[in-house]
Amino acid sequence: MNKTLLFVLISIFFISCNNDYSPKPRGYYRINLPVKTYKNYKSDCAYSFNIPTYSEVVNDSTADATECWKNVVYKGLNGRLHMSYYKIANKQMLASLIEDSRRLVFKHTVKADGISESRIDHPDAKVHGLYYDIEGNAASSVQFFVTDSTEHYLRGALYFYASPQIDSIKPVLDFVKKDIAVMLETFKWQ
DSSP, X not given: OHHHHHHHHHHHHHHHHTSOOOOOOOOOOXXXXXXXXXXXXXXXXXXXEEEETTEEEEEOXXXXXXXXXXXXXXXXXXEEEEEEEEEOOSHHHHHHXXXXXXXXXXXXXXXXXXXXXXEEEEGGGTEEEEEEEEEEXXXXXXXXXXXXXXXXXXXXXXXXXXXXXXXXHHHHXXXXXXXXXXXXXXXXXO
């Protein structure tokens, strides 16, 4: 009985060693991205734009937020576009807001691999500004500001509530960047 059991165990061992086995590579969770459809969002704060139907605009709840500070929340994507609106009192205030925006973008140079800047210019809608694409493992990958240069200023910053590992958030980031492009193309002052 012992010899038969030993023979069976040894046979199973040798048969199992002949299979060509390799462990599965480590992977990431599958992300099911929603279908892109848009709706118009009109705020009570002098601006409107198109947002994706799978997102919602909520009031900013931080302590220093005003009633015109809004967040576009990307449900299911764990992201949020923080938007701060200011009514411009004079040219010095506008210059100060633009400099603050630049300073906040370049705070990310410690972690960023690069920062590229592109102009936003829609003269028919009086929308002008800058769009910053922050590459690498920075906390915010996209920031921008738009203004009409006389009365209105809005700054936006995109954050994901996950550790900033660009290789894992890249598919969602690229997806949301397209939504921000639509938002900026349809942006209007009221």
